[in-house]
Amino acid sequence: MTTATPVVExxxxxxxxxxxxxxxxxSFTIEKDTIYGLLGRNGAGKTTVMSILTAQNFxxxxxxxxxxxxxxxxxxxxxxxxxxxxxxxxxxxxxxxxAFETARLFFPNWNQELADxxxxxxxxxxxxxIKKLSRGQLSAVGVIIGLASRxxxxxxxxxxxxxxxxxxxxxxxxxxxxxxxxxxxxxLSSHLIDEVSNLIERVLVIDRxxxxxxESTDAxxxxxxxxxxxxxxxxxxxxxxxxxxxxSLGHVSSVTVLGTLTADDRARLAATGLDIAPVSLQQLxxxxxxxxxxxxxxxxxxxxxxxxxxxxx
Numbered sequence: 001m002t003t004a005t006p007v008v009e010x011x012x013x014x015x016x017x018x019x020x021x022x023x024x025x026x027s028f029t030i031e032k033d034t035i036y037g038l039l040g041r042n043g044a045g046k047t048t049v050m051s052i053l054t055a056q057n058f059x060x061x062x063x064x065x066x067x068x069x070x071x072x073x074x075x076x077x078x079x080x081x082x083x084x085x086x087x088x089x090x091x092x093x094x095x096x097x098x099a100f101e102t103a104r105l106f107f108p109n110w111n112q113e114l115a116d117x118x119x120x121x122x123x124x125x126x127x128x129x130i131k132k133l134s135r136g137q138l139s140a141v142g143v144i145i146g147l148a149s150r151x152x153x154x155x156x157x158x159x160x161x162x163x164x165x166x167x168x169x170x171x172x173x174x175x176x177x178x179x180x181x182x183x184x185x186x187x188l189s190s191h192l193i194d195e196v197s198n199l200i201e202r203v204l205v206i207d208r209x210x211x212x213x214x215e216s217t218d219a220x221x222x223x224x225x226x227x228x229x230x231x232x233x234x235x236x237x238x239x240x241x242x243x244x245x246x247x248s249l250g251h252v253s254s255v256t257v258l259g260t261l262t263a264d265d266r267a268r269l270a271a272t273g274l275d276i277a278p279v280s281l282q283q284l285x286x287x288x289x290x291x292x293x294x295x296x297x298x299x300x301x302x303x304x305x306x307x308x309x310x311x312x313x
Contacts, residue, residue: 005032007153007185008053013062015048015209022048024209025062030153033183035175037200037217039193039285045209046189047086050155054083066153079108082151084142086158090130096141097126100148107149114178115148121170135162143171147178153185160192168192172199193282203281207289217281224284225261228254229274237274244291256287 008030015023023045030036038046051057053064055071055078064071071077090099096119104110119126122140125133130141139162146154160168176199179186190196203220205213213220224244227234231253238255245256256279261269269276279287 006030007032007067009063009065009068010049010053011063013049013052013064014060015045015052015057016060021209023052023059026206026209026211028204028211028214030185030187031202032185034201035179035186035188035199036202036204037193037196038187038189038204038206039191040206041289044206046206047157049206050083050157050187050189054078054081054155056083079106080152081155082107082146082149082153083155084146084157084159086139086142086161088138088142092129092131094130095126095128096124096130096133099130099141099145103145103149107151109150109152109182111148111150114150115144118144118147118170118174121174122167136164136167137162139163140167147171147174150178150182150184153187155187155189157189158191159188160190168195172196175199193285194280197281203285205285205288213285213288220281220284222260224256224258224279224287226254226256226277226279227269227274228252228277229272233272233274237269237272245287256283 006029010029011027013023013026014021026045026049038050040046048057052059053066053071055073058072066077067080069077071081100115104112104115118140122137122144124137124140124144128137130138133141139160143156143159143163146156146159160171163171172195175186188196188200197217200217202216203213204211215223227237229252231248231251234253234255238257242258243255244258247254254277261276266276
């Protein structure tokens with residue numbers, strides 16, 4: 001069994017803004033040549049973590065190592081990383097070609113052929129200044145830089161804002177195609193969890209500045225199940241199990257429980273007429289986030305409907 005190689009190591013990372021605690025004593029590693037989903041609600045700490053890892057922000061305390069080195073003012077590290085920010089700023093007179101020419105100078109693995117192909121696929125108007133681009137076109141500039149840079153570590157912070165469904169699918173398809181031919185580490189921050197669930201190999205979930213999930217996507221998929229049927233039968237089955245969500249309508253209940261169901265569990269469910277419904281990655285993360293907040297004594301400010309509409313950012 002081979003040991004995974006960490007390219008990022010974070011130990012006891014904390015970031016405080018005056019009275020606000022954005023990142024709270026976080027520790028994790030990021031492995032080489034893996035696609036991560038960095039998931040969590042707005043304000044959970046995702047962008048702050050990425051900013052610190054790419055030396056665009058300072059930690060209050062804790063240790064960060066990228067390729068075994070401190071990334072701050074370290075050209076050997078920074079030239080091997082690409083951070084595509086949702087709020088990236090450009091000079092007023094800059095056009096997309098200026099952004100791409102600058103990126104080509106900075107990133108040693110830059111592939112112009114891939115950039116040209118993506119420019120065509122995203123139908124990016126190259127003669128228009130960046131400040132006059134639509135929200136989706138501006139996102140396309142960032143996506144093109146992130147993919148064509150072929151950096152050893154690439155961070156995408158909500159990279160597709162404003163992109164329509166077709167353009168988002170182009171991004172996902174090209175990311176997977178190029179990743180398969182040129183493996184690297186990709187950290188994808190997203191609130192469209194189910195849409196990216198087939199891309200990501202590992203899940204990192206941040207809630208209130210803390211890591212509440214750090215697992216392979218395959219392992220996460222087996223973590224929970226929805227048990228649906230007669231309320232009395234459901235309640236009998238879930239005795240002693242950890243419940244992270246429940247809904248009832250009349251005499252019918254749907255309860256989400258943590259834990260892998262055994263063959264005996266499934267036989268018992270069938271015998272009592274209860275159904276097993278799958279739990280999507282988004283549902284599981286939403287429920288886990290809510291459950292963590294409730295367990296910590298904090299009432300969730302967002303409703304379930306709000307979260308399912310995409311309030312996880």
